[in-house]
Structures are given as C-alpha cells and as structure tokens.
Amino acid sequence: MRKDMITKKIEALGALMGIVGKRALSATGSVVSRASNVLTRINGVRSLCIAFALHFGLSATAAEPVIMILSSDASVNKYSIAQDTFKETINRVTIDVDLGAESATEPIVENIILDNNPDLLYCIGSKAYFVAKKYAGDKNLVVTSAINWERFKLTQKTFGVANELPTGMQLTFFRYFFPEIKKIGVLYSKKYNKEWLEQTIADGKDVDIEIIGRSVARTKDIKRALTKLLPKVDAVWLTSDPIVLAEKDSIQMIFSKSDELKIPVFAYDTAFASYGAVLMIAADIPTIGQQAGNLAQELLDNSKIDEKFQSPVGSSITLNMKKIVEYGIKLNKDALDSVNEIIE
Amino acid sequence: MKTDIISTAILRSHFFRRYIANGMVALLTFASLPQPLPAASNTAATQIIYFYSPETNINNFSSLKVEFDTYLSSFGAYEFQPFSEQATFEKFLGETSEGIFLISTWHFQNLKTRYPLKPVLVGQLRNRSTQKRVLTTRHDTSSFEKLRGEKIASAGSPAYTRTILRQIYGKENPDLIDSFKIFTVPKDIDALMAVGFGMATAALTTENSLIKLARINPKQHGLLKKLGTTEENLLPIVAVMGKSGNESQELLALMQKMGEQAEGEKRLKMLGLDLLKQLDDRELGMLGL
Numbered sequence: 001m002r003k004d005m006i007t008k009k010i011e012a013l014g015a016l017m018g019i020v021g022k023r024a025l026s027a028t029g030s031v032v033s034r035a036s037n038v039l040t041r042i043n044g045v046r047s048l049c050i051a052f053a054l055h056f057g058l059s060a061t062a063a064e065p066v067i068m069i070l071s072s073d074a075s076v077n078k079y080s081i082a083q084d085t086f087k088e089t090i091n092r093v094t095i096d097v098d099l100g101a102e103s104a105t106e107p108i109v110e111n112i113i114l115d116n117n118p119d120l121l122y123c124i125g126s127k128a129y130f131v132a133k134k135y136a137g138d139k140n141l142v143v144t145s146a147i148n149w150e151r152f153k154l155t156q157k158t159f160g161v162a163n164e165l166p167t168g169m170q171l172t173f174f175r176y177f178f179p180e181i182k183k184i185g186v187l188y189s190k191k192y193n194k195e196w197l198e199q200t201i202a203d204g205k206d207v208d209i210e211i212i213g214r215s216v217a218r219t220k221d222i223k224r225a226l227t228k229l230l231p232k233v234d235a236v237w238l239t240s241d242p243i244v245l246a247e248k249d250s251i252q253m254i255f256s257k258s259d260e261l262k263i264p265v266f267a268y269d270t271a272f273a274s275y276g277a278v279l280m281i282a283a284d285i286p287t288i289g290q291q292a293g294n295l296a297q298e299l300l301d302n303s304k305i306d307e308k309f310q311s312p313v314g315s316s317i318t319l320n321m322k323k324i325v326e327y328g329i330k331l332n333k334d335a336l337d338s339v340n341e342i343i344e
Numbered sequence: 345m346k347t348d349i350i351s352t353a354i355l356r357s358h359f360f361r362r363y364i365a366n367g368m369v370a371l372l373t374f375a376s377l378p379q380p381l382p383a384a385s386n387t388a389a390t391q392i393i394y395f396y397s398p399e400t401n402i403n404n405f406s407s408l409k410v411e412f413d414t415y416l417s418s419f420g421a422y423e424f425q426p427f428s429e430q431a432t433f434e435k436f437l438g439e440t441s442e443g444i445f446l447i448s449t450w451h452f453q454n455l456k457t458r459y460p461l462k463p464v465l466v467g468q469l470r471n472r473s474t475q476k477r478v479l480t481t482r483h484d485t486s487s488f489e490k491l492r493g494e495k496i497a498s499a500g501s502p503a504y505t506r507t508i509l510r511q512i513y514g515k516e517n518p519d520l521i522d523s524f525k526i527f528t529v530p531k532d533i534d535a536l537m538a539v540g541f542g543m544a545t546a547a548l549t550t551e552n553s554l555i556k557l558a559r560i561n562p563k564q565h566g567l568l569k570k571l572g573t574t575e576e577n578l579l580p581i582v583a584v585m586g587k588s589g590n591e592s593q594e595l596l597a598l599m600q601k602m603g604e605q606a607e608g609e610k611r612l613k614m615l616g617l618d619l620l621k622q623l624d625d626r627e628l629g630m631l632g633l
Contacts, residue, residue: 206563313538336613340404
C-alpha cells in the first residue's frame with residue numbers, strides 16, 4: 001500500500017514535470033523501476049529519463065533542500081560505494097546523475113543542473129567537480145575521490161574529503177604491522193611533494209621511523225634515485241607522486257628492483273597488489289562517503305566548517321602474506337585484527 | 345554497456361543497498377549453507393561456525409571466510425560464515441534449530457531470552473577473557489556534558505555504541521547520549537586517530553586499543569584522555585544452539601585448540617583474540633547464568 005502511495009506521488013510529480021531536467025527525487029526498489037518507466041514514457045527517450053524516487057519513504061516537500069549527486073562514472077565501484085554511503089548518511093531525497101553514461105552530454109547535464117537548481121552538489125571524482133564548478137560554481141560543492149584535488153582552483157564554497165589517509169596515520173599502521181622496520185624510503189618530486197616530505201619526516205619521528213626521501217625531477221631519474229635509495233632502507237613507500245607514477249614501466253621497476261633485494265613496498269592503494277606490494281593502506285571508501293554526507297549536512301545546517309578538505313579517517317588494509325613469508329619480514333600478529341584483505 | 349544518465353546509477357544503488365542491507369555475506373551465506381546429504385551417505389554434514397559482532401565494524405568478510413574456511417576445512421567438513429547485518433543474523437537464528445555461533449557478549453545478552461543458546465567458550469586476549477571499553481576525548485573536553493551534539497567515532501554499530509555509553513554514564517543522561525552523532529569507522533585505531541586528527545570529538549574503543557596506540561604512537565596517544573570506562577565485559581563467546589552432536593563437539597574441540605597452533609592463532613588474531621577457552625563459573629556468572 002505504501003509503495004502504491006509512493007508510486008502515485010511519483011506519477012503525479014512525473015506528470016507535472018513533463019520535460020527533462022525538472023526537479024527529481026531519488027528512489028529504490030520496484031518503485032524506482034516503475035517511476036523510471038513512467039518518466040521514460042513521458043520523455044520518450046530512455047536515456048534522458050530522470051527517475052523520481054522517494055528514498056525510503058521520505059516525501060519531498062517544498063522546504064527540502066535539493067541535493068544533487070554527480071558521479072564521474074557510476075560504473076566505477078568505489079564511486080558507487082561512496083554515493084551509497086553518502087545517501088545513507090544524509091538520508092534525504094537526492095538527484096543522482098551519472099556523467100559516465102553515454103547520454104550524459106554536456107548540454108544535457110547543464111540542463112539538469114540548471115533546471116533543478118540544487119542547493120548542494122556532491123561531486124564524486126574530478127570530472128564531476130569540474131562540471132559542477134562550471135554550471136553551479138556558486139553552490140555548495142562537496143567533493144570526494146578527486147585525484148590531485150590539491151592542484152584544483154577551488155571555489156569558495158568547495159569542501160571535500162581527501163583521498164589519502166593522513167601520513168601520520170599510515171606511519172602508525174606501518175609501525176603497528178612491522179615494528180622492526182625503522183627506515184622507509186620515499187621517491188618524490190620536489191615540485192609536488194616537498195612540503196609533504198618535510199611533514200612526513202616529522203610524523204615519522206612520532207613512531208620511531210626514519211623517512212629517507214630521494215627526489216626525482218623527471219621520470220627518467222627514478223632508476224638512479226632508486227639504486228641509491230634501496231641500500232639505505234628497510235622498506236619503500238610508494239606515494240601518489242605524479243612524477244613517480246607517471247609511467248607504468250617506472251612503477252614496475254620500483255617493484256622489481258625492490259623485490260630483487262627483498263625490500264617490501266608499501267603502497268596507498270590496493271591497485272598495487274598485482275605488482276607485489278606488501279602492505280596497502282587505503283582510505284576506506286564507505287567512511288569517505290559517510291564523511292561527505294556529514295559535511296553536506298553541516299553545510300545545509302549552515303554550520304561553521306573549519307577545514308575545506310578533511311582527511312579520510314577510515315582505513316582499508318590489504319596485507320600480502322605471500323611476500324611477507326618470501327621476504328622473511330617480522331609481522332606483528334596482533335595487527336591482523338586490522339586487516340581487511342589478506343593475499344595468500 | 346552504459347545507457348542512462350540517471351537510472352543506471354539508481355539501479356546500481358538499489359542493488360548495492362540490498363547487497364549491504366541484507367548482509368553482504370548473507371549472499372554467500374545462503375549459497376554456502378550445507379546441502380543435505382543423502383541418508384545413505386556416511387559423510388557427515390558440514391558444521392558451520394556462524395559469526396556476527398556489532399562491537400566491531402567487520403568489513404573483511406571475504407578474507408575472514410576464506411581464511412577460516414581454509415583452516416577449518418583441513419580438519420573436516422567445517423566452514424565459517426560471517427554476517428554483516430544484525431537483522432539478517434537474527435533472522436537466520438530464528439529460522440535455524442542448531443548451530444555454533446561466535447557472537448559478542450553484548451549481543452548474547454540480547455539474544456539469550458529469545459533463542460536457546462548455550463555459551464560454551466570465551467575468547468581470550470593476553471591471558472584475559474574480559475575487556476573494558478573507554479570513551480576517549482582530547483584534553484580540552486572537560487566533561488561528558490561538553491560532548492552534547494558532537495561526533496563520537498566508533499567501530500561498533502550505532503545501537504551498540506549508544507548502549508555502551510549508557511553503561512558508562514548511567515540512565516541520567518539519555519538525551520545527551522541521543523544527541524551524539526555516531527560516526528562509524530572500520531577499526532578502533534581509526535576511531536582513536538579520528539579524535540587525534542580532529543575528525544571526531546570522542547572515540548569509543550576497547551581499552552586494549554588505547555593501550556596499543558600508546559605503544560605505537562605515543563604522541564597521538566598523548567593528545568587523548570579517558571573520559572569514561574565501562575565495567576569489565578567478556579570478550580566474544582561461542583554459543584551452541586540445539587543438539588550438540590559428535591561433529592559439533594569435535595568442532596568445539598578444534599576451536600579450543602586453534603590458539604595453540606600458528607595457523608589457528610593467525611585466524612583468531614583476525615578477530616582480535618589469542619585463543620578460545622571453556623567458560624568458567626565466574627565467566628558464566630558474568631553472563632547471568
């Protein structure tokens with residue numbers, strides 16, 4: 001009965017809308033597909049349909065703020081996870097737009113944004129942010145999963161959650177898992193990460209780890225820098241430095257040279273598991289979505305936001321036991337309580 | 345192939361929500377439930393350890409399942425089945441008549457009047473079968489009252505977190521506890537560091553985690569202070585429901601031996617335990633039995 005009521009509301013709203021781009025709501029379950037069908041019929045073209053939805057029975061009222069979620073590509077798993085936890089946290093009606101869809105041409109997306117006039121946009125990924133900035137630059141924008149956001153020219157009302165855990169947190173985990181690893185080498189470019197390295201060296205001291213940095217100005221410098229770095233360290237920490245990560249071959253070389261000397265490589269993303277990373281400490285995506293939801297709520301409440309970009313606080317840890325055994329590294333077994341995934 | 349701008353996202357969202365809401369592992373659960381074997385077969389039915397804990401944000405289900413299954417299956421027809429959602433787990437409990445359940449003590453107290461669960465084993469960590477939970481804040485938070493409306497980071501479920509806060513602060517502060525925004529993080533150590541990095545005002549964790557942080561990162565620990573502590577509570581327990589046949593007894597015996605073997609210990613460490621041992625009278629008393 002409840003579903004029928006919701007569907008009637010959706011149908012009524014759909015009939016009122018009539019054209020693409022009017023205010024839309026988001027929904028789940030059979031209600032969604034029925035609503036989608038209704039709107040598909042109204043619009044005539046399925047690829048242009050905006051599904052009306054009532055999120056767990058919430059009804060839209062005139063006072064409800066309009067929240068739009070722009071996903072750079074909803075088929076990317078980590079984007080869709082962030083989107084879902086954002087929605088669960090904010091627990092309000094949302095308009096969901098997938099910029100990765102074939103039909104998401106710029107004029108259509110522009111129309112959707114302008115016609116709906118959202119109060120707040122949650123932008124997942126860099127592409128989403130640039131679109132939101134272009135067409136809703138004066139609105140509150142909450143951004144996550146944006147690579148290199150530090151180098152973006154942010155609008156005054158842009159807030160977000162960074163991609164990587166605070167270095168102090170990552171170092172704490174390094175210490176926790178491998179108490180005997182005291183010297184960690186980092187390849188970095190002064191252009192992008194000079195200040196980061198200085199801060200990391202200081203954070204390392206808090207956990208009794210010496211950070212040894214070796215700068216590279218160009219990708220072709222990596223081999224030489226690595227050759228000098230490896231004999232001095234117990235582990236290599238691969239960070240998201242754009243120069244260091246510019247070429248796949250360089251990444252492969254970092255792993256193969258380290259492997260020859262049985263020096264473990266720590267990384268910031270599980271994507272490096274296939275290269276043979278020993279410990280991967282990434283930000284937990286559901287926690288990022290939750291943080292974005294809290295941030296959005298605070299913005300809607302006009303609360304004071306102290307920090308434009310928060311650090312993610314949830315960790316997701318992958319441990320490569322195969323390499324640990326192969327390299328003969330001493331692992332603190334108690335730390336297994338913090339592992340999300342074990343590679344055997 | 346992508347076709348829609350919006351409906352694609354919604355359909356995926358719907359699938360994901362169902363996936364989570366029904367318990368991520370529940371999908372695996374029912375796929376891996378023991379299949380009835382022909383009566384003529386001499387093969388014993390698979391014995392399964394069912395696991396659910398609201399005390400920790402268990403998000404390593406697939407690893408837990410793979411690791412425990414690999415270990416247990418080397419001893420016989422045994423499996424491990426974690427659940428991610430309390431409702432799904434309890435629904436399963438209501439529909440089953442027997443099994444071995446690894447559950448939190450807090451959850452057992454809620455379940456014991458509804459289901460015929462008999463506790464037999466308890467976890468142990470550093471020779472102790474109990475632990476305390478602590479509410480930790482930064483030094484500038486002078487009292488519990490100052491936390492009104494603030495963010496409390498916890499690896500436990502919101503319901504569990506609020507129950508523990510009530511345990512610490514009694515019944516005189518119900519509105520205060522209701523005012524908290526519970527911020528769920530994957531691990532205790534994340535919760536503590538969330539406070540250190542200013543992302544939450546307080547963290548509810550085990551006392552062991554706070555001690556651990558003091559050892560690993562004294563500077564972070566130095567930023568924090570304990571604002572409240574619970575009484576000692578038992579670590580997770582193993583309870584049996586229904587007839588406890590030979591196969592169940594063998595599995596329980598195996599569980600007790602896990603902590604003595606490197607491979608078994610490794611799996612228990614993933615649950616934050618060193619070993620499982622038989623409950624003694626004092627511990628049964630703590631369970632109200």
